[in-house]
Amino acid sequence: MKFVDEFRSSELAQGLVRSIQHHSTRRARFMEFCGGHTVTIMKHGIRQLLPPTIEMLSGPGCPVCVTDNADLDKAVALAHVPGVILTTFGDMLKVPGSRSSLQEARADGADVRIVYSTLDALQIARDNPARPVVFLGIGFETTAPTVAASVLQADQEGLHNYHVLSLHKLCPPVIKALLDSGEVRLNGLICPGHVSAVIGSKAWEFISREYGIPCVVSGFEPLDVLQCVYMLVSQVEKSECKVEIAYRRGVRPEGNQRALELMDRVFEPCPARWRGMGQVAATGLRFRKTYQRFDAESAFDFDPGPTLEPKGCICGEILRAVKTPRDCQLFGKVCTPASPVGPCMVSSEGSCAAYYLYGAAE
Amino acid sequence: MSDKIIMAHGSGGKLAHELIEKTFLNALANPLLAKLDDSAVFDFKGRLAFTTDSYVVKPIFFPGGDIGRLAVCGTINDLAMSGAVPLYLSLAFIIEEGLLRDDLIRILTSIQATSKEAGVLIVTGDTKVVDRGSADKLFINTAGLGLVPNGVNISGSNAKPGDKVILSGTMGDHGIAVMSQREGLIFSTLLSSDCAPLNGLVADMIEASSRIHAMRDPTRGGLATTLNELAAQSKVGIRIEEEKIPVRDEVRGACEMLGLDPLYVANEGKLVALVGPEDAEAVLEKMRRNSYGREASIIGEVRQDHPGRVVMKTRIGASRIVDMLVGDPLPRIC
Numbered sequence: 001m002k003f004v005d006e007f008r009s010s011e012l013a014q015g016l017v018r019s020i021q022h023h024s025t026r027r028a029r030f031m032e033f034c035g036g037h038t039v040t041i042m043k044h045g046i047r048q049l050l051p052p053t054i055e056m057l058s059g060p061g062c063p064v065c066v067t068d069n070a071d072l073d074k075a076v077a078l079a080h081v082p083g084v085i086l087t088t089f090g091d092m093l094k095v096p097g098s099r100s101s102l103q104e105a106r107a108d109g110a111d112v113r114i115v116y117s118t119l120d121a122l123q124i125a126r127d128n129p130a131r132p133v134v135f136l137g138i139g140f141e142t143t144a145p146t147v148a149a150s151v152l153q154a155d156q157e158g159l160h161n162y163h164v165l166s167l168h169k170l171c172p173p174v175i176k177a178l179l180d181s182g183e184v185r186l187n188g189l190i191c192p193g194h195v196s197a198v199i200g201s202k203a204w205e206f207i208s209r210e211y212g213i214p215c216v217v218s219g220f221e222p223l224d225v226l227q228c229v230y231m232l233v234s235q236v237e238k239s240e241c242k243v244e245i246a247y248r249r250g251v252r253p254e255g256n257q258r259a260l261e262l263m264d265r266v267f268e269p270c271p272a273r274w275r276g277m278g279q280v281a282a283t284g285l286r287f288r289k290t291y292q293r294f295d296a297e298s299a300f301d302f303d304p305g306p307t308l309e310p311k312g313c314i315c316g317e318i319l320r321a322v323k324t325p326r327d328c329q330l331f332g333k334v335c336t337p338a339s340p341v342g343p344c345m346v347s348s349e350g351s352c353a354a355y356y357l358y359g360a361a362e
Numbered sequence: 363m364s365d366k367i368i369m370a371h372g373s374g375g376k377l378a379h380e381l382i383e384k385t386f387l388n389a390l391a392n393p394l395l396a397k398l399d400d401s402a403v404f405d406f407k408g409r410l411a412f413t414t415d416s417y418v419v420k421p422i423f424f425p426g427g428d429i430g431r432l433a434v435c436g437t438i439n440d441l442a443m444s445g446a447v448p449l450y451l452s453l454a455f456i457i458e459e460g461l462l463r464d465d466l467i468r469i470l471t472s473i474q475a476t477s478k479e480a481g482v483l484i485v486t487g488d489t490k491v492v493d494r495g496s497a498d499k500l501f502i503n504t505a506g507l508g509l510v511p512n513g514v515n516i517s518g519s520n521a522k523p524g525d526k527v528i529l530s531g532t533m534g535d536h537g538i539a540v541m542s543q544r545e546g547l548i549f550s551t552l553l554s555s556d557c558a559p560l561n562g563l564v565a566d567m568i569e570a571s572s573r574i575h576a577m578r579d580p581t582r583g584g585l586a587t588t589l590n591e592l593a594a595q596s597k598v599g600i601r602i603e604e605e606k607i608p609v610r611d612e613v614r615g616a617c618e619m620l621g622l623d624p625l626y627v628a629n630e631g632k633l634v635a636l637v638g639p640e641d642a643e644a645v646l647e648k649m650r651r652n653s654y655g656r657e658a659s660i661i662g663e664v665r666q667d668h669p670g671r672v673v674m675k676t677r678i679g680a681s682r683i684v685d686m687l688v689g690d691p692l693p694r695i696c
Contacts, residue, residue, distance in 0.1 A: 001611045004618060010605070013678035045680020222678045337688035348621060358682045 003249075007221030008044075016226040017049045020233055028236045029055045029185065030229065031321055033175060034192035035062030035349025036220050042358035044222040050229065057184070058354075060274065060319040061192055063139045063169060064091045064347035068273040071167050072097035073304035074297070075136050078165060079110035081300050085128060087121040088136040090114045095343045098308040118150035125154065125162040134296045137166045142194040144168040144285055145259035148266035151287075151294050163296035168285040169272055171195050172203050177280045179211050184321050188232035190225070191217040193247045198263075200255025201245050208241045219247035266291050275343065276316020315342035318351055325355040332356060367461045372491025381489065385463065389470035390477075394450075394485040402450070402485035409510040411446030413437060417502040422469065425539045426554025427630070429500055430469035434476040435559045435630060437506040439579045442564040443633065445516040446508030448480065453504055454488040458497040469500070480559035482506075514568060520575040521596035525664040526642035528635045530563065530649060531556065531657040533585050534613040534627035542616065553612045558631030563652045570648040573638030580634055583687040584626040588634055589672045590686040596636075602662030602684070603675045626687045636664055 032038055038058045041047060047056055060066050076097050079086040086102070093103045093114065106112040115121050118135060125133040137147045147164055154162040171192060178184060191204050196217040204215040214235035218228035228246040235241060245251050263285070272284025287295040312330050317323040325331050325344070335341040337353055344350035370377045387396060394402045415436050422429040433453065441448040453473070457466070477484055535556040542551045560579065567574055576596065580588040585607070593600045609617075609624045617624050631654060637645050642660060649655030662674075672684040 001614050004614065008677045010677050010679055017679075043682065044676045044678050045682045046678070048680045049678070222676075226678075357685050357688075 004221065007219070007223040009223065012223055013049075013226055016223065016230055020054070020226070020230050021051045023230070023237055024051050024053045024233045026236055027053050027055075028187040028233065029057060030188040030190060030232055031057040031059045031184070031186050032190040032218075032225075033059040033061040033171065034190070034195070035065065035347065035351070035354075036193070037061070037190055037218060037225060038351050038354045039349055039358075040220050040222060040225050042354040045358075046222060046225055054229065054233070057186070057321040058318070058324070058351040059321050060174065060178070060277070061140070061171065062344070062347050062349040062351070063143070064095060065315065065319055065343045065350050066169060066274045066276075067095070067138055067167055067343065068275050069098050069309060070273060070304065070307040073099070073307060074302070075165060076100050076102060076105050077302040077304040078134050078296060078300060079105045079112050080108075081132075081302050083131050084300070085111045085113060085124060085131055085133045086136060087113050087115045087124055087133060089116075089138065091347050092136055092138055094340065095346045096310065096340065098305065118146050122150050122153060122159065122162060125159050126157075129161060132161050132163060132299070134163045134165055137164045137168055140169055140171050140192070140195050141198045141263070144267065145198060145256075145263045148262040151266050151291055152262065154294065155291065160293075163294055163299050165296040166267065166285055166287060167272075168267065169274070170269065170283050170285065172199070172206070173283045174274060174277070174280055175207065177277065177283070178320060179207070179213075181320070186213050187236055188214045188216070190228050190232070191215050191243075193217060193219045193224070193250055196247070196251045196255070198256050198259045200253050201243050201251055202253045203255065204243045208243050212241050214241050215243040217243075217245045217247050217251050219250060274319070276319040310341045313342035315344045315352070318344055325352040328352070365463050367457050367459060367463060367466065367491055369459050369491050369493060372457070372489060378489070385467060386470060386487065386489070389467060389474050390484050390487075392483050392485070394483060395487070404450070404485070406507075406509075408512075411441050411444045411508040411510050412505070413440040414503070414505045415440060417504070418498065419540065420498055421540075421543050422465070422499050424543050424555055425551075426536075427557035428469055428472050429502055430473035431476045432557050432630060433502040433504050434473055434480065434482070435557050436581070437504040438480050438482060438559045438561050439630075439633070441506050441508035442561040443516070443577045443579055444508075444510060445514035445564065445568060445574070445577070446510045447565070448482045448506055448508040448561050450483055450485045450507045451477065451504055452486045452506075453484055453502060455490070456497050456501040456503070457489065457491045458499050459491055459494050461499055466500070476559060480561055511568070513572065516574055516577050518576050518578060518592050518595040521592055521598050521636040521664050522575055522638070523598055523664050523666040524639050525575055525636040526639050526660050527589070527600060527602060527662040527664065528637055528642060528646055528649070529585070529607065529659060529661045530560070530633045530635075530655045531631075532608045532610050532613065533580070533629060533632070534609060534617065534624040536630040537584070537627035538613045538616045541620070551612050551616060553610065553616075556629055556631035558654050560631065560633055560654055563633070563649060563654045566648045566652050566655075567635065567645050570644045571637060571641035573641045574635055574645065575638065576636040577633055580629050580632060582628050584624070584628060585634065586623070586625040586672065586684045587687045589684065592634075592636065593672050594670045596664075597669045599665040599668035599670070600662060600672045601665050601675070602672065604677045606659055606661040608657050608659060625684060639663075
């Protein structure tokens with residue numbers, strides 16, 4: 001299949017692996033920020049092919065996983081507001097909040113519907129003019145512009161029953177926070193591909209400049225990731241430190257201006273709660289005053305109740321790359337995709353789920 | 363005759379009789395069914411295979427099939443996977459009031475055509491009508507009886523180290539064809555469901571070899587789940603190669619788009635067989651001559667190591683575990 005097979009070619013992969021093995025002499029620790037990369041790495045067994053000089057860490061780049069229980073509880077509480085139709089991407093359905101998941105809320109009678117795009121949510125709002133429709137806005141810079149577009153569309157159409165619970169998060173500032181904490185030392189960052197398609201590779205320049213960490217933006221096919229690792233190794237070996245793109249078919253240095261404009265017109269940065277990291281300044285997106293009426297948080301009266309954290313779950317530390325799923329006592333025993341304790345085991349891009357489902361065969 | 367099924371059609375009274383005689387018998391008539399006794403009575407000698415299944419697929423018509431063809435094929439295939447020759451089926455219909463009679467007739471016609479193709483008879487049946495919302499258009503429950511030929515001993519627990527893993531064709535066609543029609547997810551595809559009766563293919567395979575140890579149709583949960591079941595039941599390891607698993611471009615494209623793995627997508631006209639290595643080529647050759655096995659290939663082998671686990675050599679040369687499907691990322695597909 002075009003644009004897939006070329007990037008999964010076993011010959012080219014073997015060639016890249018040989019180049020990496022040949023060039024890598026210095027010990028280096030790379031982090032893939034994005035959950036999508038974690039899945040590619042685990043699913044294709046990329047770690048087994050890398051030389052022992054290279055250590056790979058999984059970062060916090062799974063929007064489902066980093067959603068704090070307090071925010072999840074808001075979504076569940078909103079779903080229970082009489083009359084509300086809560087629309088969400090499917091991934092969020094099973095994530096356990098403090099007391100209930102959206103899936104359980106649905107079983108309890110809440111009207112929770114899976115949509116594949118914000119356009120579906122808008123359609124539901126048009127079809128149900130007498131009922132408020134809330135879209136659960138979870139995602140990074142990749143998703144936020146499409147949500148902003150839906151808000152502008154609703155505004156244009158005069159759809160007064162459409163609302164968004166904005167739990168969007170921004171990537172570069174949270175990586176900054178992670179590096180500032182000093183908990184993790186990195187020799188290279190695999191920058192998220194689709195986020196970078198929106199924000200541009202330039203958005204990562206401060207990391208190489210201020211923290212001295214090589215950055216390479218990667219796509220999501222195995223060859224993309226291997227090429228990215230090869231480019232990071234080259235920088236490390238030459239003691240270079242710059243931002244490069246190993247995903248030229250998707251990412252430009254300046255990003256997608258149109259998408260950024262949409263996002264900026266509707267939302268403004270605000271503090272956000274991250275699972276495992278607490279509140280981090282300027283990593284969230286809230287509605288600008290002009291579009292406040294679409295904000296589900298101010299449109300409804302609801303009580304999410306006190307926040308509870310699952311006992312023994314180390315998702316927070318896993319998201320900070322301080323620990324790996326295998327360090328967790330619950331992993332694979334109490335906590336499995338069938339009965340997840342923490343969100344990293346639920347989401348298809350969660351580290352724990354990827355380790356569990358595709359765990360190396362040795 | 364009303365053009366919709368109404369509650370009174372399930373009352374057991376006049377309308378119910380009219381529905382059975384004018385609609386059901388018209389489409390499905392055979393001497394055993396036409397007697398309209400409370401049960402079908404027939405002679406039977408030998409080892410029996412007996413199975414049951416329910417069908418709730420949504421939508422009831424999809425590219426390449428419908429709930430009726432699916433019900434007949436699914437039941438036949440369950441019998442065939444034990445090496446049985448399928449003979450008789452029962453069909454019970456749970457109809458939501460409001461179903462168009464024309465839709466019902468279309469489904470019954472399809473049932474008749476499929477059972478004819480497979481050489482089985484529908485010998486008993488039942489109809490219930492439930493009020494709106496209590497079912498979704500139409501549910502079908504089936505049972506099937508088949509005869510296991512002497513000397514045939516095929517079971518999920520019979521796989522042996524060294525067996526070759528033979529797959530009868532491409533993976534994921536049914537699941538993706540059904541999903542393409544799903545409300546809220548309609549995307550256009552030329553893809554058809556692979557829904558088909560496999561008893562003919564199985565008969566050919568049994569003719570070619572007495573060393574077919576295990577066989578299963580990878581329906582819900584897909585190939586990954588089926589191989590895990592076989593590995594667990596037989597307490598063996600299974601090793602497959604990603605590159606050798608046939609998947610249509612349309613299916614791969616849709617899976618990429620939807621974030622699905624074709625190994626977990628349902629099939630309704632495919633089988634996987636674990637066959638003694640000395641006979642594998644002969645079975646493969648025979649399969650490829652059958653229209654439902656044209657794209658058959660050997661995708662891996664049964665191993666002594668890692669019992670209960672399925673391991674796949676990935677395209678880029680590493681290996682990873684292939685686990686069972688967890689949860690249900692898919693709509694109702696069968």
